[in-house]
Amino acid sequence: MSYGIGILGAGVMGSDHARILASQVAGAHLVAVFDPDRARAEASAGANGARRVHARGIDLIDDPEVEAVLIASPDATHAEFVLACLARGKPVLCEKPLAASAAECLQLIEAETKLGRRLIQVGFMRRFDPFYGDLRAGLEQGGLGPVLLAHCVHRVATVPGYFQADMSITNAAVHEFDILRWLLGQEIAAVQVMRSRRKSTATLRDPLMIVLETDQGVVADVEAYMSAAYGYDIRTEVVCEEGTAELARPQPAAFRRNGSVAAAYPADWRGRFADAYRLQLQGWVNGVRSGVPAGASAWDGYLATIIADAALKSLNEGGRVAIPAATRPALYR
Amino acid sequence: MSYGIGILGAGVMGSDHARILASQVAGAHLVAVFDPDRARAEASAGANGARRVHARGIDLIDDPEVEAVLIASPDATHAEFVLACLARGKPVLCEKPLAASAAECLQLIEAETKLGRRLIQVGFMRRFDPFYGDLRAGLEQGGLGPVLLAHCVHRVATVPGYFQADMSITNAAVHEFDILRWLLGQEIAAVQVMRSRRKSTATLRDPLMIVLETDQGVVADVEAYMSAAYGYDIRTEVVCEEGTAELARPQPAAFRRNGSVAAAYPADWRGRFADAYRLQLQGWVNGVRSGVPAGASAWDGYLATIIADAALKSLNEGGRVAIPAATRPALYR
């Protein structure tokens, strides 16, 4: 009755998924873990009730008790593991990015299309966030009229030392690209990155102001600021013909003292998207059990990648970069 | 590995608990359901994967696969069922009130005390609500100094037809009594109910303004308004020597149109406390599995009942009603 899950990767993301799966998700249990660092694989397995640690990722995928696979291994390994899951007909939740390049994404799409059924879900967890859900429901009710503009803010207090220049786009802003597509039901047609004055202590080109255009003419500006210092702050306002809709946020208690009223910001994404990660895992398990896929598809993963590629080109070369329209395969309609 | 749960009652509360347990809680599964109305017992069992429906409550409690019992049956049956669970050494989560009278509560406390270990948890779910947790953590940090006052608002849009006069206190305000004790770490020493102008369409004496005094001299006013019309609205502000702390609330998206900015209120407690109910169940399951009890104890259930009794006396007879100090048995310290 309970579904058996295997997790590839026992780093920050992988072990967090393992913890959530074991302690907050109904209908599934952790069976096995793989990580090249065996000690941390065992730590994650032990803390979360998994029976086995595998020596190779492929062994975990082959494990008969593993009915579905969660991939939280390094980006370069995603495509290979996803293909192995497809070959065995096992549903897979792959952390973003779907693959290390647009070309690899297309290989996965081709394989899944041949298979003729959707087994791949990509970890754009915001689609499960109740605040985005509330915003989208409000937009769909229709009283606001067509969308004209959007304003997004993506602020991270600080990033770790290994965070490289491109990651402002491939790791952070890519969430905005995906969620705007999902919120608006439109495709991104062009992107232009404006470099602003650089934060004096930042090694990154930080912050960035990214201007997106959709295939229906909507313009959206996205602030991506990886060293915002004060906290983790995600905002979206969608501007329509008859009014605007603004994303809410988890609300902390307010404290009045020392001459002001203050409310805390979360230090990082865990304080903002904990519920989205839990609901993503529950939604994936439910989807796997019911056979009705939920969340972002391989196609969504591919589009996020080509938008990010275009944004990187604009960042590095300047100017507006158009994104050619892509034909969505029937499987993803 | 997964814990077997039986639920007594398949009404609104019972079937909601069953749904949450089956769809959102890790480490437990629904085994059996009992309800005098067999059809609705079967509906709840069927929808949530329970194997059995029992003909009598006691049969469910006796069921060897039922490792712990959730009581959501009518108030009058609570004491009997709780005693049966204690007799069999099975942990029990009992919806509030713990029992139909203070005397019955004391019987359960006596039984549990004899047993020498805590098996009873009372369903004051607010103790698991993240917003109250955030508020309490802020108070405990200490920067605000001693508490002097508190203001509470408990507004319900509408109540069903069967809602009787006393229930403003026994069903609604009782949550404020428990959570104030929990927030402040103080005992309620007196209560006075002020009758305000009655809502013209209300059959209840509605709204009520209830003034509580704690054993440390803190005064708290509680508005209990069962026909507040606009939505379900719960607030607390705690006033301290150096500042105040205010409970946050789930934040909905904001919509600007037609000359104003508006944010929706939930229609009822489900929109406000869904997370608290989920976390209560998860916390109970974790507590049962680990042997470390969580949440409100039988002693807390007893105190909520005697405060409610005093409030009812004040409502019916007028004036301030003192609540004698009670000695907490060692088991509950």
Add this chain to the structure above:
Amino acid sequence: MSYGIGILGAGVMGSDHARILASQVAGAHLVAVFDPDRARAEASAGANGARRVHARGIDLIDDPEVEAVLIASPDATHAEFVLACLARGKPVLCEKPLAASAAECLQLIEAETKLGRRLIQVGFMRRFDPFYGDLRAGLEQGGLGPVLLAHCVHRVATVPGYFQADMSITNAAVHEFDILRWLLGQEIAAVQVMRSRRKSTATLRDPLMIVLETDQGVVADVEAYMSAAYGYDIRTEVVCEEGTAELARPQPAAFRRNGSVAAAYPADWRGRFADAYRLQLQGWVNGVRSGVPAGASAWDGYLATIIADAALKSLNEGGRVAIPAATRPALYR
């Protein structure tokens, strides 16, 4: 064309009125100042363009260029000065309280009634505050239905050393008494002061929770907290049959840094009611020029005094104190 004003008193209030009159009010100018402390009278006169400083208050009232008088002298002198103004037919704006006792207030009412026209305005400046005006307009639109309850908060960061026990009521809470009458269009029928735990560093009985009842059965609680530390904070929420209306406040800029978003509170009433004081003076000048009195009347000043007297009785003796209904003279209808 410009109206000549004389001000009695050059203390904090008097010199502030002089400054506002000279720098922010159209259609009037400061002619003369009186204060027993001649040096500070001269300072106020000099800074604000007044031509004369008088040796006695009565001389200022007699000054033919003084067309209207503002009284900001000690409370004990109010009645005498107001009577002198009435005797000379000069309009007068008297800082609250109208007089030192209810009996004195009645003498002034008798004198004004004999005169047959309203010359007295009492300085309840909140009636000119745009935020209270906005709240009252919203209530009068009618969509909320009859009022059932009200919640008021009156917090002052700190009070000066000369602030005596009674002043929490006669100086602070009295504003709430007047504005509730004005907002609700109802009379206060009873008052009960609850003493809460005392702030450890307060010499006053502080804070107080005051429960008011109106002649239409509305119950209002008023928190009066004179050492609230964090800032000056005034709130009102009016609870009606179909919803609630909440007083807005001047909004400061929000600053996000160090893990939170914060907005400053004003240190005292000047940061909150500067606009109300300006608009009160402008409204008084306009009223004097047009012959149509504005703001609180002598009758309002009398009622504020008897409510404060009743609250003091409750504070000192405990219990609920009823306020006998008073018949409003025709002049004040």
Add this chain to the structure above:
Amino acid sequence: MSYGIGILGAGVMGSDHARILASQVAGAHLVAVFDPDRARAEASAGANGARRVHARGIDLIDDPEVEAVLIASPDATHAEFVLACLARGKPVLCEKPLAASAAECLQLIEAETKLGRRLIQVGFMRRFDPFYGDLRAGLEQGGLGPVLLAHCVHRVATVPGYFQADMSITNAAVHEFDILRWLLGQEIAAVQVMRSRRKSTATLRDPLMIVLETDQGVVADVEAYMSAAYGYDIRTEVVCEEGTAELARPQPAAFRRNGSVAAAYPADWRGRFADAYRLQLQGWVNGVRSGVPAGASAWDGYLATIIADAALKSLNEGGRVAIPAATRPALYR
């Protein structure tokens, strides 16, 4: 003692200035009005206590009782009237734009520079708005570090029929250009207008997203939306190295009913900037009396015009338009 003011123009702006001057400003009075439409000149004069209506603008400027002149006549007449005031040494408050073209602005600067003292103030009233003042004070305190980005929103519910395409920039966005210079203490170095999807019912190219760059590399996006429908909404957030500062707004009462809590938006600029207009007039009168100029100078008026010209070029021709650095004459340092 009271200063004599003449107003050129009795349209919406001119008569509003006349009303504010007569009813809310200390130290000045309206002497004379001119408008080609004599009837409306007489209406404005009559309602606001002016003694005279002049047949020609130049006659008003020559009027010996007119000590200072407020220009609210059509844009094309500004330069001529300002020059006439300079020739007579009379201080002048000129509604924006300072003149109809950058070239005309430079003529006025040349004339004032020759005169050797500042007599011209330009009506960028936001510089007197308390909310912008609060924001700037917060930025100047320094705790936030250098500015990196800014986000501005300028939404107007609806514009009148005569509102032409260019006016989104010359009439609306120009306020953002001036206030950003004032807030940041930086010069605008480039501008790029992004055309978004057009509102279906708009005859204008509406809304616009305008991206500004300052001479210190700060990037600011400005949404200019002239048919925002829901109300008049002005926002600014300044993003710095250590946090952000956000402009506050006048706060209306909140009403809870029908399932939500709502707060009204003003219908137009009068509900947002009434205080700024009053304080601008008071500040101008104070500046005229003290000889110390306040507010925006002719130089500020010139820069606003050349930024607007560049924005129009970008709107019409596309792409980023650089604004050459200009050398500020000594008079304006």
